Amino acid sequence: MSNNTNALEIAGLRAGYDASDVLLGMSFHVGPTERVGLFGPNGHGKTTLLNTISRVIRPRAGDVRFMGEPIDQLAPQKIVARGLIHVPQANRLFPDMQIMETLELAAFTPRAREELKTNLDYVLNLFPRLAERRRQQCKTLSGGERQMLSIGAGLMCAPRMLMLDEPTLGLSPKLKDELAEAISEISSRGIPLLLVEQDIAFILSLVDRMYLVDHGEIRREINRSGELDHQEIMDMYFGSEGA
Amino acid sequence: MITSDILSAILVSGIVLGSGYALMASGLSLVWTTLGIFNFAHGVLMTLGAYIAWTVSDAAGLNFGLGLAIAVSAAIMIGAGILIERVIVRPFYDHRDILLVTVMTTLAAMIFMQKGIQLIWGARLKQLAPIATGNVQIWQTTISAQEALIIVVAPLLLGALWLFLDRSRTGRGIRAVGQNPDAARLIGIDVSRLFIITFALSAVLAGLTGVLLGSIRLLTPEFGSEPLVKALIIVIFGGLGSLGGTVVAAYLMGLLEAALVFFVGIYWAPSMIFLLLILVLLIRPQGLLGKVVR
Ligand SMILES: Nc1ncnc2c1ncn2[C@@H]1O[C@H](COP(=O)(O)OP(=O)(O)OP(=O)(O)O)[C@@H](O)[C@H]1O
Ligand SMILES: [Mg+2]
Numbered sequence: 001m002s003n004n005t006n007a008l009e010i011a012g013l014r015a016g017y018d019a020s021d022v023l024l025g026m027s028f029h030v031g032p033t034e035r036v037g038l039f040g041p042n043g044h045g046k047t048t049l050l051n052t053i054s055r056v057i058r059p060r061a062g063d064v065r066f067m068g069e070p071i072d073q074l075a076p077q078k079i080v081a082r083g084l085i086h087v088p089q090a091n092r093l094f095p096d097m098q099i100m101e102t103l104e105l106a107a108f109t110p111r112a113r114e115e116l117k118t119n120l121d122y123v124l125n126l127f128p129r130l131a132e133r134r135r136q137q138c139k140t141l142s143g144g145e146r147q148m149l150s151i152g153a154g155l156m157c158a159p160r161m162l163m164l165d166e167p168t169l170g171l172s173p174k175l176k177d178e179l180a181e182a183i184s185e186i187s188s189r190g191i192p193l194l195l196v197e198q199d200i201a202f203i204l205s206l207v208d209r210m211y212l213v214d215h216g217e218i219r220r221e222i223n224r225s226g227e228l229d230h231q232e233i234m235d236m237y238f239g240s241e242g243a
Numbered sequence: 244m245i246t247s248d249i250l251s252a253i254l255v256s257g258i259v260l261g262s263g264y265a266l267m268a269s270g271l272s273l274v275w276t277t278l279g280i281f282n283f284a285h286g287v288l289m290t291l292g293a294y295i296a297w298t299v300s301d302a303a304g305l306n307f308g309l310g311l312a313i314a315v316s317a318a319i320m321i322g323a324g325i326l327i328e329r330v331i332v333r334p335f336y337d338h339r340d341i342l343l344v345t346v347m348t349t350l351a352a353m354i355f356m357q358k359g360i361q362l363i364w365g366a367r368l369k370q371l372a373p374i375a376t377g378n379v380q381i382w383q384t385t386i387s388a389q390e391a392l393i394i395v396v397a398p399l400l401l402g403a404l405w406l407f408l409d410r411s412r413t414g415r416g417i418r419a420v421g422q423n424p425d426a427a428r429l430i431g432i433d434v435s436r437l438f439i440i441t442f443a444l445s446a447v448l449a450g451l452t453g454v455l456l457g458s459i460r461l462l463t464p465e466f467g468s469e470p471l472v473k474a475l476i477i478v479i480f481g482g483l484g485s486l487g488g489t490v491v492a493a494y495l496m497g498l499l500e501a502a503l504v505f506f507v508g509i510y511w512a513p514s515m516i517f518l519l520l521i522l523v524l525l526i527r528p529q530g531l532l533g534k535v536v537r
Contacts, residue, residue: 056425080431088429094422097415105415109431157430 005068006031007161007192008053008084013062015052022048024216025062030161035193037203040213046196047089049213050163054086055079067160081109083160089196090169091150095139099130099149102138106156115158123152126182144175148182155186162186163194168202180205251383253501259390261497262397263456265490268474268481269401270448272489275478277421277441280342283349284327285449286471287356291323292316292450293457293466294364297371309374313454317447324446327352328439336435353471361464371457393455400451401490404444408486417441421484480520482530492531 008030016022022045030036038046051057053064055076064072066084074082094102103123107116124131127148133141141149147167154162167183168176176199183206187193197203203210212220271285293316298304300312331348335341375388408414419427420437428434453467460466473496481492499519503512523531 054429056428075433076428077431077433080429086429088426091426092423093426094419096422097419101415105412105419106430108412108416112431153430 004032006065007034007067008194009063009065009068010053011063011065013049013052013064014060015048015057016060017048017057021060022216023052026213026216026218028211028218028221030192030194033190033192034209035187035195035207037207037210038194038196038213039198039200039203039210040219042198044213045216046213047165048216050086050088050165050194050196053163054084056086056088077109080157081111083111083158084163085154085157085159085161086163087150087154087165087167089165091146093138093146093150093153095137097138098135099138099141100134102149103130103152103156106153107158109157112156112158116156119156119158123155126155126185127152144171144178147171147175147179151179151182151186159191161192161194163196165196166198167195168197168199176202248383249505251381253505254498255381255384255386256504257498257501258394258494259386259497260500261494262393263452263470264473264477264497265401265493266397266448266452266455267470268477268489268493269404269486270445270452271471271474272478272481272486273404273417273441273448274445276484276486277417278332278438279421280332280345281349281475281478282327282332282442282445283346283471284352284356285445285474286467286469287353287360288320288323288327288446288449289453289456289467289470290360290462290464291356291453292320292446293371293453293462294360294369295319295450296454296457297369297462298364300372301369309372313451316450316454320446320450321443323450324443325439327446328442332442333435333438357464364464366464369462370460371454371462373458374455387459389455389458393459396455400448404448405486413437413440476517476520480523480530482532485530485532488530488532495531 006029010029011027013026014021014023026049028036038049040046048057052059055072055074059072062072063070066079066082069082071079071082071084094105097105103120104116107113107119112119129145130148130152133145138146138149151164151167154164164183168179171179180202183193183195187206193207195203195207210222211218212222267285267289271282274280274282274285296309296312296316299307299315300309327349331352332345335344335348338344373387373389375392377388378385379388379391381391408418416427416432417437417440420432420434424434449467452470456470457466477492477496478489480496481488481490496516500512500516503515507515
């Protein structure tokens, strides 16, 4: 695998639920060490997209390549074993399990098990709050703590790429900053990132490039070399919602 | 007036009963907490396990001794558990009403297997040789050594099950799958593989219960029917989704039954048990140790 192979390449991806089509042919890519954002109005298919990539739901058509290899026919656990890790939206994790138990369990694949010690140290350093509460059950965690554990569990899977679905949903500005710092620390290790967010300030501070998702399609690509400011993006966002 | 020998008799027979219930119900509970379905074929798996052990060990069968009988029975139970999961449960994982559909399919499997057992082994009563022979005195009550063995073996097996679920990677995985299958998938757990393991484990527990009880009761094709009903009640009573609750409820049920048999007689005891359970569920709808249902 050469150094310039894209981490993720999506082409013509279609998916949906029962009779409804949600993804109407999506194409985009994430570069080798790139941080890419996805944003767009509620219900336009961002979560469905991540679920399809991680094969929680089956694609109806199209290709998904991870590090150059097709993965759209693989079972979810095989995708995790290859290192493409999806941290889902509003993850409740395992209500009756304790924090430490959850983190240890998340190193489930053989490759992740080998890195268990290193990754555990890293996660507990990144989120000291989890270290303070090792024996607390998931169901009693606050929203912020749960989000940290959810990302922490993703890191325990030994990611070669991370997909985060709205990691700051419902969190206070202070916690958002904390998470933004943690996410930027993670991606500074060279782990490519696909970040779904509604909070534009948050996403702008973390990504190199972004895509606007609109009615199950990629409506626009936005290169972040400063040519777009906040307001323009907001206009696009709300403009497209009315369309 | 309750004298100490009466109390002793009630306690000892209650614990013997409870031990059998705990073994039976824990398998049923394991499948419920992991897959969210009730396996109505669980009772007939117990029957099958006992009949297989009988065939391997009895002088009228292959006459190989109980050790091998237990091993063969357990091995076949693994296969039976896997078969049930594959053939009548797996096709419905994506079904909206999986709980109801599998009530139907596992009930069908139960009837099918009962008839099959009757066809293979006939309706004549059979009995397994006891693993332990002789009598044992506990406090002021004398019971057969086999009953004493059940009292000892049940907590050992349940303890092993608990250790497996609490400590081993696979066991923790099984708990994770029960609590949140999608999140389990996303950390790399092969959910359908753990479903199979869960079913196999549960079937082995049923089979072992059959082997243990098969020498203190008589084997008929309906051998597992009453234990199945009791186990269902215990799982619900103990609190759906809590293996610990199931085990506590099993022993309580055994003690309650023993006490009721003494005080109201064998005729009314079963109905009184139901009455009491309904009263408890009125006060604690989530069951004894239960959490609000999945
Ligand atoms: N399990 C499901 N079954 C049926 N329809 C679903 C399911 N999950 C999502 N949908 C529908 O698919 C569409 C896209 O939903 P999706 O969750 O992908 O949107 P989203 O962009 O992630 O929204 P949000 O920003 O609110 O998280 C919506 O119309 C939603 O109702
Ligand atoms: Mg979403």
